[in-house]
Structure formats: C-alpha cells, structure tokens
Amino acid sequence: MPQLFKNLEIRNYRAFDHLVLKELGQVNLFIGKNNIGKSSLLEALWLYANLGAPHIIHEILTERDDLVSHRSLNENSTTLSPDQGVSNIAQEVLNLFNGYPKIDLIEKKIEIGMINSPDSALCMTVEWYGIDRTKTKRSTLIPVDDKTRDYDGDIIPALVVKQGTYKKTFRLDVSLTDHAKRWRLQPKNYIDLLLPASFIGPHGIRQSDLPRMWKRIVLTELKQDIVESLRIIHPSIDDVAVINSEDPKNISVQVRIEKQAETVPLKSLGDGMNRLFGLTLGLVNAQNGMLLIDEVENGLHYSIMPLVWKFILKVAKRLNVQVFATTHSMDCIKAFHIATKDDSDIEGITTRIEFKNGELRISQFDENRLSTIIEEDIEIR
Amino acid sequence: MNTNRLLFEGVDDKHVVKNLLFNHNLDIFDYKEKEGIDRLIGTLHEEIEATDWNRMGIIVDADVDVRAQWSRVTSVLAANGFEPVPSAPSPRGTIMTDRDSRKIGLWIMPDNSLQGSIEDFVAGLIRDGDVVWPRADRVVDEIPDSERRFKASHVSKAKIHTWLAWQEEPGTRMGAAFTKRYLDPTRPQASAFVNWIRSLLA
Numbered sequence: 001m002p003q004l005f006k007n008l009e010i011r012n013y014r015a016f017d018h019l020v021l022k023e024l025g026q027v028n029l030f031i032g033k034n035n036i037g038k039s040s041l042l043e044a045l046w047l048y049a050n051l052g053a054p055h056i057i058h059e060i061l062t063e064r065d066d067l068v069s070h071r072s073l074n075e076n077s078t079t080l081s082p083d084q085g086v087s088n089i090a091q092e093v094l095n096l097f098n099g100y101p102k103i104d105l106i107e108k109k110i111e112i113g114m115i116n117s118p119d120s121a122l123c124m125t126v127e128w129y130g131i132d133r134t135k136t137k138r139s140t141l142i143p144v145d146d147k148t149r150d151y152d153g154d155i156i157p158a159l160v161v162k163q164g165t166y167k168k169t170f171r172l173d174v175s176l177t178d179h180a181k182r183w184r185l186q187p188k189n190y191i192d193l194l195l196p197a198s199f200i201g202p203h204g205i206r207q208s209d210l211p212r213m214w215k216r217i218v219l220t221e222l223k224q225d226i227v228e229s230l231r232i233i234h235p236s237i238d239d240v241a242v243i244n245s246e247d248p249k250n251i252s253v254q255v256r257i258e259k260q261a262e263t264v265p266l267k268s269l270g271d272g273m274n275r276l277f278g279l280t281l282g283l284v285n286a287q288n289g290m291l292l293i294d295e296v297e298n299g300l301h302y303s304i305m306p307l308v309w310k311f312i313l314k315v316a317k318r319l320n321v322q323v324f325a326t327t328h329s330m331d332c333i334k335a336f337h338i339a340t341k342d343d344s345d346i347e348g349i350t351t352r353i354e355f356k357n358g359e360l361r362i363s364q365f366d367e368n369r370l371s372t373i374i375e376e377d378i379e380i381r
Numbered sequence: 382m383n384t385n386r387l388l389f390e391g392v393d394d395k396h397v398v399k400n401l402l403f404n405h406n407l408d409i410f411d412y413k414e415k416e417g418i419d420r421l422i423g424t425l426h427e428e429i430e431a432t433d434w435n436r437m438g439i440i441v442d443a444d445v446d447v448r449a450q451w452s453r454v455t456s457v458l459a460a461n462g463f464e465p466v467p468s469a470p471s472p473r474g475t476i477m478t479d480r481d482s483r484k485i486g487l488w489i490m491p492d493n494s495l496q497g498s499i500e501d502f503v504a505g506l507i508r509d510g511d512v513v514w515p516r517a518d519r520v521v522d523e524i525p526d527s528e529r530r531f532k533a534s535h536v537s538k539a540k541i542h543t544w545l546a547w548q549e550e551p552g553t554r555m556g557a558a559f560t561k562r563y564l565d566p567t568r569p570q571a572s573a574f575v576n577w578i579r580s581l582l583a
Contacts, residue, residue: 033432352430352432354432356481357480357481363430365427365430369426369427372423372424372427373427373430376413376415376424376427376428378424378427378428378430378431379431379432379433380427380430380431380432381432
C-alpha cells in the first residue's frame with residue numbers, strides 16, 4: 001500500500017495562509033514553540049479524513065472554545081439578509097478560515113491535500129444561496145452570485161465541502177449539531193469515502209469515542225496489540241477489556257494481571273498505562289488510514305519513549321497507518337530518532353512549524369539531518 | 382533565552398579564543414568545538430536551524446584548501462538566507478545577517494589572509510621584547526629538512542610549542558598561556574579579532 005500523504009499543502013485553514021510540507025514519512029513528528037501551528041495541522045488532517053463532517057467541525061471549534069453558545073434558531077428567524085448580519089453559526093464556521101475573515105468579504109477557500117492535487121484535496125468555501133420556497137414544503141437552495149447577492153427573497157450563507165465528486169452543502173442557518181445528526185444518516189457509499197483515522201488528544205481518547213473504538217477491535221487479533229503495548233510498562237499484564245461500554249456513567253477499562261484473581265482498573269496503574277492504551281487503541285483503529293497524536297509524550301516517562309516509538313512503528317507498518325504526532329519534548333525527539341533509524345522500511349520525518357515575525361516557517365529534517373542534530377546536541381525545538 | 386555561540390574546528394582554537402575573550406570581558410559565548418573542518422561545515426546547516434541563538438561566530442584555520450572551505454561555508458550561509466555573500470574574506474572578519482536579524486560572523490585564523498593557523502595567531506600575541514621567542518623561531522628553522530618529523534604546514538605549531546616548553550611552566554597549553562601572562566591580549570592581532578567579536582555582538 002502506498003503512503004497516504006507523500007507531502008501536504010494546506011491553504012487558508014486556521015493558522016495557515018499557505019503551508020507546504022514537501023516531504024512526509026510514514027511516521028511524522030511535529031515540533032515548534034507555537035502550539036497553534038501544530039494543532040492546526042492535526043485538525044486539518046482530521047477534517048480531511050472525515051470529509052469535513054459537521055461533527056468534526058463542531059469538535060474542532062468547541063475544543064478551542066471558539067464556538068459561542070447560541071440558542072437553537074428556527075429557520076425563519078435565522079434567514080437573515082446581509083445587512084442584518086449573519087447567524088452565529090456562520091460566525092463560528094468562519095473561525096476555520098485563515099485570518100478570521102468577515103462573511104461579506106469571504107473569498108477564501110480552505111484546501112487540504114497533497115501538493116498540486118486539487119482533485120483529491122478537501123475544499124471548503126462559504127457561498128451564498130437564495131431560498132426557494134415555491135416548490136415543496138422543504139425549501140431548496142438556489143446559488144446566487146457571492147458579490148452581488150442579487151436574489152428576490154431571503155438569502156443565507158452555506159458551507160460547501162467538496163472532495164473529488166463528493167459535495168455537501170451545509171446551510172449556516174442550521175446548527176452544526178443538527179447537521180451532524182443528519183450527516184450520520186448519509187448513504188453508506190458516502191460513509192465509505194471516509195478515511196480510517198484516530199485523533200488522540202493531549203489527554204487521551206475522549207470517553208465518548210471509547211465504546212465505538214473498542215467495539216471495532218474487541219473480538220479481533222488487534223486487541224493483542226493493546227495488551228502488548230501495556231506490557232511495555234507492566235510486563236505482567238494478561239488481558240484488557242472495556243467494561244460497561246454501553247453505559248457512559250460506568251464505563252471503565254479493566255486489566256488482568258498475571259496470577260491475580262481480581263481485575264484492576266487501568267486508571268489505577270498510572271498515566272503512562274492510560275496513555276499507552278489510548279495510543280494503541282487509536283493506532284489499531286486507523287488501519288490503512290492515519291493516526292493523529294497531540295503531545296505524544298504526555299504521561300510517558302522518557303526512558304520508555306524509545307520502546308513506545310518502536311512499538312508504534314512496528315504496528316503502523318503492519319497495519320499501514322501513517323502517523324502524525326506532535327511533541328514538546330527533546331527526549332521524545334531522541335526516541336523517535338532511535339526508532340526510525342533502526343527501521344530501514346519506515347521513513348521518519350521531523351517537521352518544525354513556527355511563526356516568526358508574523359510569517360509561517362517550515363523546517364523539515366529527514367533521518368540523517370536528525371542524526372546530526374542529536375549527535376551535535378542542537379536545540380531545534 | 383537565546384545565546385551567542387562560537388563554533389571551532391577543534392579544542393585548541395576554542396581555548397585560545399575563550400581565554401582571549403575572558404581578558405576582554407567578552408566571555409559570554411557558548412563555545413562549541415567540532416571534530417575538524419569537515420564536521421564543522423557538514424553540520425553547519427543544522428547548527429543554523431537551532432532555535433536558541435542570535436549571534437554565531439565561525440572560526441576556522443587558514444590551512445590547506447582554505448579557498449574551497451571558504452566557498453563551502455559561504456554557500457551554506459547563503460542557502461540559509463544570510464547576506465551579503467562576500468566573494469573573499471575581509472581583513473576585519475566577515476559578518477552576514479538574515480531576515481530575522483540573526484548574525485553570523487566568519488573569522489579565518491590568524492588574520493583572514495588565507496594563510497596560517499591558530500598557532501600563527503598565538504605567535505602574534507607574544508609580548509613585545511620576548512627574548513625566548515626569537516630563539517624558538519630560529520631553532521625550529523635550523524632543523525634540516527631531513528631531520529624534521531613535522532609537515533611543512535606545521536612549522537608554526539612546532540615553534541609555538543617549543544616556545545611554550547621554555548616558559549616558567551613548560552608544557553602550558555596555548556589557552557592557559559593568557560592566564561599565566563605569557564601572552565598579551567592587547568596586541569594588534571588580538572584587537573582585530575576582538576573588534577570582529579564586538580561587531581558580531583552589536
């Protein structure tokens with residue numbers, strides 16, 4: 001299987017006016033002082049994998065506290081003409097666009113994909129539509145010219161998401177959560193376009209994602225990978241399971257330890273064990289897709305980082321997963337170097353993203369350059 | 382906190398410069414020695430990528446093939462956006478700047494003339510009227526070619542170490558010769574170098 005992204009080009013997404021990563025490996029480590037750059041990058045890939053799905057947009061905007069609380073508005077009261085302003089929902093969505101443009105002026109197009117590959121890139125734009133109420137009870141949308149917005153009737157902005165032949169229009173007088181409910185009811189052939197992907201945040205897997213991710217692997221050999229990863233810290237782990245996965249209040253991860261009658265909660269075994277569980281569950285859920293990890297070193301003692309990276313590489317190779325991780329830690333960079341250097345099949349690329357004097361700067365280090373940096377004790381973070 | 386860093390080919394140059402700068406109250410650098418000129422040039426691109434410096438000085442010897450090394454160094458600097466790219470070393474030392482106002486200085490030992498080495502630099506710092514130096518100079522010159530065990534390019538090295546062997550504490554290293562006051566940190570040779578350091582820091 002070829003590598004998912006050989007390179008990457010992003011336009012107009014969040015912190016990025018125009019980001020070009022000329023080279024990507026099967027495993028990629030991102031560093032840089034300014035956290036907004038690294039997070040924007042992981043988010044963009046997460047959106048790409050999920051075809052710009054409304055629940056993902058909602059998740060991205062809420063995790064950043066950008067989503068202002070808004071009352072659920074009915075269609076009539078939110079169908080605003082431009083001089084009355086636009087809905088809160090539209091304002092929120094504009095936060096995805098570089099430079100927080102005003103809706104009147106928006107001509108920007110978010111593009112996320114490989115370099116010079118417009119056909120496979122995920123594109124997002126805000127466009128204006130007139131509402132045609134003549135035909136049926138359900139109103140239909142008529143495209144109007146973005147500049148003149150000349151239409152005899154109410155007009156609304158909408159988020160248009162495209163990738164190849166896939167195209168979805170999300171009216172921005174309807175909340176993202178409502179769009180999300182409808183989006184999940186799409187025909188299976190749309191769902192099949194999604195790329196398998198897992199996003200592991202700085203604090204691990206979200207409780208709400210746990211049942212779905214667990215269910216997918218519980219009766220497969222992939223569960224053994226999770227046990228194996230837990231043994232990096234705790235060699236006498238025998239088995240692991242998510243208990244009460246249907247009940248959000250009582251859901252818990254339990255492990256069985258060799259020669260012990262009772263299972264113990266994973267939580268009681270420390271941050272490192274929980275981090276490993278999250279990373280590996282994410283990894284085995286991302287077969288033929290991508291694993292996105294924010295602050296990979298969180299909870300993990302530096303001395304085991306080389307083993308963690310070696311494990312990630314081994315499983316990523318077997319399951320054909322492309323890995324994108326961020327870190328603040330020099331020990332993590334060193335561990336990444338040790339693991340990638342030892343594996344001749346897997347190319348590891350380290351990329352620094354920073355904003356300096358108002359400009360986006362990218363530096364990429366292949367395995368050889370990273371060797372020099374580590375041997376010469378050079379501070380690249 | 383960003384630092385000022387000096388890169389050297391080896392440990393001798395590092396000690397000489399550190400001690401000289403100490404005498405001028407300029408011992409404010411992170412001194413980093415590389416194992417030879419090839420390593421210095423080969424790792425320069427990565428050193429420039431470091432995020433922890435504002436001023437970087439590169440100090441190399443004008444020994445064999447200095448012209449080729451000069452163009453290798455300046456092409457790495459040019460590729461990293463440092464300007465202006467000089468065609469030849471300035472006698473006062475070279476200084477280049479990037480768009481973030483970071484500065485990189487280049488000094489070729491002893492005096493940017495493309496001839497000599499750190500030992501010639503040190504020889505230039507021997508006090509006026511030193512009675513042992515002319516003797517050391519002559520004694521080394523007098524060894525017939527057939528009896529010399531050192532390369533022609535190491536004549537200055539042989540002379541300096543001969544001279545050092547005849548001090549109050551024979552075998553003192555070049556750097557320590559400042560502390561023991563065998564060397565004079567205010568000689569013109571030293572001033573030119575110190576002025577280059579000051580303009581690098583400016």
